[in-house]
Amino acid sequence: MKTGNLSDLVVFVAVAQESNFTRAAAWLGVSPSAVSQTIRGLEERLGVQLLTRTTRSVTRTEAGERLLQEIAPLLDQIHGHLGALSALGQHPSGTVRITADEYAVRHVLWPKLRPVIETCPDVAIELMTDYGLTDIVAERFDAGVRLGGIIDADMVAVPIGPPMRMVTVASPxxxxxxxxxRRPEELITHRCINLRLPTHGGVYPWEFTSDGSEFRVRVQGPLIMNSALQILDACLAGVGLAQVTDAHAQEYINSxxxxxxxGGWSEMFPGYLDALRRE
Incomplete structure (x- = not known):
């Protein structure tokens, strides 16, 4: 047996609560005849009279009273849920998961995210510090901050920081x-502090350029670390030479x-990029 659709029930609830076809029609924004036709069709499909009409009033039958008591709360819940969904577009909420290295979290992301935390109380931000090239999609991250534009094919990226240089530094x-x-080749006789990135597995080679061509040098030394900030600390302590971004080292060079x-063998490369999942 066909029972009509949700809009028929909305019309019935309006008439039953107003006890008047004209007022219900005005509230619904339709004509009284359309309301009357809808109620008549609903009663025919249900096979039961829902409303008793007279020239002066509209009253609910026993079946109409029962239907009103059962349907009206459900319709209120539906309207409430739809209203909550609409509010999501006006008031941001939910959790945003971001993966980035330590420097990006501290100097690039945090200055931008702090106002968001203060102005969007329903937004939770999860920051995961990681030097590896985390699979953003597989690990269910919404974004990942990366150096130099190294992103997967199913990602899009936007720059969020200025270009950088890899600089080779040492303490006085x-x-x-x-x-x-005096030349990169001479590094093989020096004590160098190496970086091991989790994604690459091996020790990361130091990168240089000459006449527009790039080349790499495999260096050796007493320390292998997985954090640029740790490498800087060891370099400041005089343990050895280090290769880091100029953003990491500039304040120490200035001081x-x-x-x-x-310096003649380093050149600019794209800085931090925000890699996002492609929809």
């Missing part, structure tokens, strides 16, 4: 004791705590 104490390399070497 180290340079006084061991001297400064004299570190000195740049081999």
């Amino acid at each position: 104490a180290y340079l006084k004791r061991y001297g400064a390399p 004299g705590a570190l000195e740049e070497v081999l």
Whole structure:
């Protein structure tokens, strides 16, 4: 047996609560005749009279009263849920998961995210510090901050920071004791602090350019670490040479705590990019 659709029940509830076809029609924004026709069709499909009409009033039958008591709360719940969904477009809410390295979290993301936390109380931000190239989709991240535009094919990226350089640096104490390399090839005789990225597995080679061509040098040394900030600490302590981004090292170069070497073999590359899942 066909019972009509949800709009028929909305019309019935309006008439039953107003006890008047004209007022119900005005509230619904339709004509009284359309309301009357809808009620008549609903009663025919249900096979029961829902309303008793007279020239002066509209009253509910026993069946109509029962239907009103059962249907009206459900319709209110539906309207409430739909209203809540509509509010999502006006008031951001939910959890945003982002993966980035330590420097990006501290210096690139945090200055931008702090106002969001203060102005959007229904938004929760999950920041995961990671130097590996995390699979953003598989790990259910909404975005990942990466250096130099290394992203998967199913991702899109937008720049969120200026271009950078990889700089080779050492403390004045180290340079006084061991001297400064004049060419990248001389690094094989120096104590270097290496970086191991989880995604690559092996020790990351140091990168240089010459006449527009890129080349890499495999260096050796007393330390292998997986964090640029840890490498900087060891370099400041005079353990060895380090290769980091100029963003990491610039404040120490400016203060004299570190000195740049081999500056003629480094060039600019894209800075931090925000990699997003492609919809």
